[in-house]
Amino acid sequence: MAMFSKHLRLSSSFLQRLRLHVTAGNPGRHKLSSRSFTTIEGHRPSIVHKRSLDILHDPWFNKGTAFSMTERDRLDLRGLLPPNVMSTDLQIERFMVDLKRLEVQARDGPSDPNALAKWRILNRLHDRNEVMYYKVLIANIEEYAPVVYTPTVGLVCQNYSGLFRRPRGMYFSAEDRGEMMSMVYNWPADQVDMIVVTDGSRILGLGDLGVQGIGIAIGKLDLYVAAAGINPQRVLPVMIDVGTNNEKLLKDSLYLGLQQHRLDGDDYLSVVDEFMEAVFIRWPNVIVQFEDFQSKWAFKLLQRYRNTYRMFNDDVQGTAGVAIAGLLGAVRAQGRSMIDFPKQKIVVAGAGSAGIGVLNAARKTMARMLGNNEEAFKSAKSQFWVVDAQGLITEGRENIDPDALPFARNLKEMGRQGLREGASLVEVVKQVKPDVLLGLSAVGGLFSKEVLEALKGSTSTRPAIFAMSNPTKNAECTPEEAFSILGENIIFASGSPFSDVDLGNGNVGHCNQGNNMYLFPGIGLGTLLSGARIVSDGMLQAAAECLAAYMSEEEVLQGIIFPSISRIRDITKEVAAAVIKEAVEEDLAEGYHGMDPRELRKLNQDEIAEYVKNHMWSPEYPTLVYKKD
Numbered sequence: 001m002a003m004f005s006k007h008l009r010l011s012s013s014f015l016q017r018l019r020l021h022v023t024a025g026n027p028g029r030h031k032l033s034s035r036s037f038t039t040i041e042g043h044r045p046s047i048v049h050k051r052s053l054d055i056l057h058d059p060w061f062n063k064g065t066a067f068s069m070t071e072r073d074r075l076d077l078r079g080l081l082p083p084n085v086m087s088t089d090l091q092i093e094r095f096m097v098d099l100k101r102l103e104v105q106a107r108d109g110p111s112d113p114n115a116l117a118k119w120r121i122l123n124r125l126h127d128r129n130e131v132m133y134y135k136v137l138i139a140n141i142e143e144y145a146p147v148v149y150t151p152t153v154g155l156v157c158q159n160y161s162g163l164f165r166r167p168r169g170m171y172f173s174a175e176d177r178g179e180m181m182s183m184v185y186n187w188p189a190d191q192v193d194m195i196v197v198t199d200g201s202r203i204l205g206l207g208d209l210g211v212q213g214i215g216i217a218i219g220k221l222d223l224y225v226a227a228a229g230i231n232p233q234r235v236l237p238v239m240i241d242v243g244t245n246n247e248k249l250l251k252d253s254l255y256l257g258l259q260q261h262r263l264d265g266d267d268y269l270s271v272v273d274e275f276m277e278a279v280f281i282r283w284p285n286v287i288v289q290f291e292d293f294q295s296k297w298a299f300k301l302l303q304r305y306r307n308t309y310r311m312f313n314d315d316v317q318g319t320a321g322v323a324i325a326g327l328l329g330a331v332r333a334q335g336r337s338m339i340d341f342p343k344q345k346i347v348v349a350g351a352g353s354a355g356i357g358v359l360n361a362a363r364k365t366m367a368r369m370l371g372n373n374e375e376a377f378k379s380a381k382s383q384f385w386v387v388d389a390q391g392l393i394t395e396g397r398e399n400i401d402p403d404a405l406p407f408a409r410n411l412k413e414m415g416r417q418g419l420r421e422g423a424s425l426v427e428v429v430k431q432v433k434p435d436v437l438l439g440l441s442a443v444g445g446l447f448s449k450e451v452l453e454a455l456k457g458s459t460s461t462r463p464a465i466f467a468m469s470n471p472t473k474n475a476e477c478t479p480e481e482a483f484s485i486l487g488e489n490i491i492f493a494s495g496s497p498f499s500d501v502d503l504g505n506g507n508v509g510h511c512n513q514g515n516n517m518y519l520f521p522g523i524g525l526g527t528l529l530s531g532a533r534i535v536s537d538g539m540l541q542a543a544a545e546c547l548a549a550y551m552s553e554e555e556v557l558q559g560i561i562f563p564s565i566s567r568i569r570d571i572t573k574e575v576a577a578a579v580i581k582e583a584v585e586e587d588l589a590e591g592y593h594g595m596d597p598r599e600l601r602k603l604n605q606d607e608i609a610e611y612v613k614n615h616m617w618s619p620e621y622p623t624l625v626y627k628k629d
């Protein structure tokens with residue numbers, strides 16, 4: 001009955017148009033124009049001879065986020081779009097909101113008011129012509145890394161629901177449970193070398209951005225291509241959308257992700273487990289980099305997968321390696337030998353995935369230098385004071401986070417130092433007089449004037465300040481603040497890029513960028529080319545030591561402890577070679593394509609470097625020829 005009346009309605013509108021045509025058109029010929037039929041044709045399904053990404057890249061067939069779930073399933077689109085199916089009205093509203101936003105100048109700190117506009121232009125080039133995009137990026141890496149990576153990528157993620165145009169990467173959502181094994185085959189590439197995956201729960205220092213966090217996976221993979229020469233056809237950004245606890249996004253009708261609170265416990269784990277199983281079944285040699293998972297899951301997932309899959313956590317392990325290299329650089333910059341590292345007093349602000357990762361690695365490095373035994377490991381603990389949102393962490397802390405427990409200070413000992421449970425950062429700095437103040441707190445301005453004034457009491461000949469939180473506005477202090485308060489005899493590093501500081505006396509205060517971008521591309525490339533079964537602690541240590549040794553004595557004494565980003569392709573090549581060497585020594589290497597493990601074992605240092613260089617993709621147009629299937 002319902003079908004019958006629908007048919008009647010159609011028929012009456014058809015007749016009405018027919019009448020209109022007859023009266024308004026050529027009265028003599030009474031012929032229907034093809035235009036009149038188009039309206040009716042629109043109700044019939046269109047036949048499409050394409051599937052998967054080819055449909056999304058075809059402006060005639062593409063409906064973007066408006067593809068229904070049935071269409072997504074039938075056309076192999078599942079996972080290629082954010083999970084929220086939108087009406088056309090909402091799609092248009094999302095576009096208009098973004099268009100109007102252009103009128104309000106986008107800002108990410110004072111450094112570049114046009115950053116978002118630059119990102120849009122680069123992103124459009126990325127969609128049109130990958131070779132040209134990477135040529136532009138590599139040739140201008142100093143200028144555009146801050147656009148495709150931190151800090152602008154943070155702003156991009158915050159605005160991703162508006163900026164989203166052509167999808168890039170895959171989305172696995174809580175709604176896809178039971179489907180992932182088939183969904184992975186919707187991705188068109190038979191070879192994937194690198195996946196960067198996030199669940200969007202802690203994007204840089206910006207908190208839970210839900211599905212919009214895909215931007216960070218895309219930005220990290222841009223560096224994999226630009227710095228490590230991973231072939232862009234073989235990278236896959238992934239978003240695991242288990243919901244969001246960001247109330248603003250939950251209420252936003254234009255949000256692209258699942259509008260539900262995050263899954264937790266076994267429900268959460270079952271989604272990530274299914275994703276890991278699916279990608280390793282389709283691409284057994286892939287490497288999965290976990291990125292920007294909240295601390296609560298970062299450590300657990302790392303422990304869960306690291307001995308089974310080729311994976312690592314960039315925030316925990318990549319950051320640790322970069323910090324170790326920086327801390328050793330700071331010792332050398334004092335004119336001392338690296339072996340003096342275990343004497344450094346280090347105050348760390350922030351005990352999340354990054355802070356705890358750094359603390360564990362720094363303690364192990366000290367222990368190795370002190371004799372590599374249990375006693376050395378125990379005594380190294382006394383070099384660290386950890387301050388989180390509740391102040392100094394001691395054994396007196398109630399409900400202490402188990403990951404922070406190994407660094408909790410003894411209450412009596414703290415009493416003797418004039419400190420107590422929960423002491424403020426400024427009190428800790430005043431009492432400890434540290435050599436190093438390292439921030440991974442995500443709190444912009446945490447190293448206030450008061451804190452920096454307190455650091456003047458440091459017993460170091462050249463105190464080091466690492467304001468490592470991202471993006472720019474989350475840096476614990478700026479280089480200007482540090483140099484103006486502490487003078488020029490310091491070492492300064494920040495997570496996001498800042499310009500060097502003109503000290504006004506003809507000298508320059510050098511601002512280093514202490515960011516895991518100096519390690520993760522080389523760790524990934526080295527793992528890939530060695531065919532290592534897992535990413536071992538030894539391989540990560542080798543990467544960190546390589547970065548630490550990269551800077552010359554002269555540079556380090558000038559306060560330059562990290563290379564300029566213009567050298568990122570070169571340092572990545574060296575890091576990858578160090579990782580391969582270690583993988584071979586640990587007997588983890590299973591070879592890569594034509595290079596079998598026996599051959600790999602025979603290579604000397606120079607030959608490994610050559611092997612790496614020869615496998616790095618460079619953006620050049622290939623000659624294309626047509627071949628019939």
Ligand SMILES: NC(=O)C1=CN([C@@H]2O[C@H](COP(=O)(O)OP(=O)(O)OC[C@H]3O[C@@H](n4cnc5c(N)ncnc54)[C@H](O)[C@@H]3O)[C@@H](O)[C@H]2O)C=CC1
Pocket residue numbers: 202203204205206294295314315319322349350351352353354355387388389390425440441442443446468469470471474494495496514515516517
């Ligand atoms: N430069 C780099 O390469 C990297 C930088 N990061 C940055 O580190 C920051 C933290 O990342 P996660 O550890 O994953 O975050 P998280 O959210 O897990 O940890 C933040 C920690 O800071 C503490 N904190 C908050 N307020 C504080 C305060 N007022 N004083 C002292 N501590 C305070 C919290 O208690 C928590 O322990 C982010 O901004 C991130 O962008 C992370 C990885 C790499």
Ligand SMILES: CC(=O)C(=O)O
Pocket residue numbers: 150203204205292314315469470495515516517
């Ligand atoms: C750099 C980075 O991985 C972060 O800020 O989370």
Ligand SMILES: [Mg+2]
Pocket residue numbers: 204291292314315
């Ligand atoms: Mg990160």
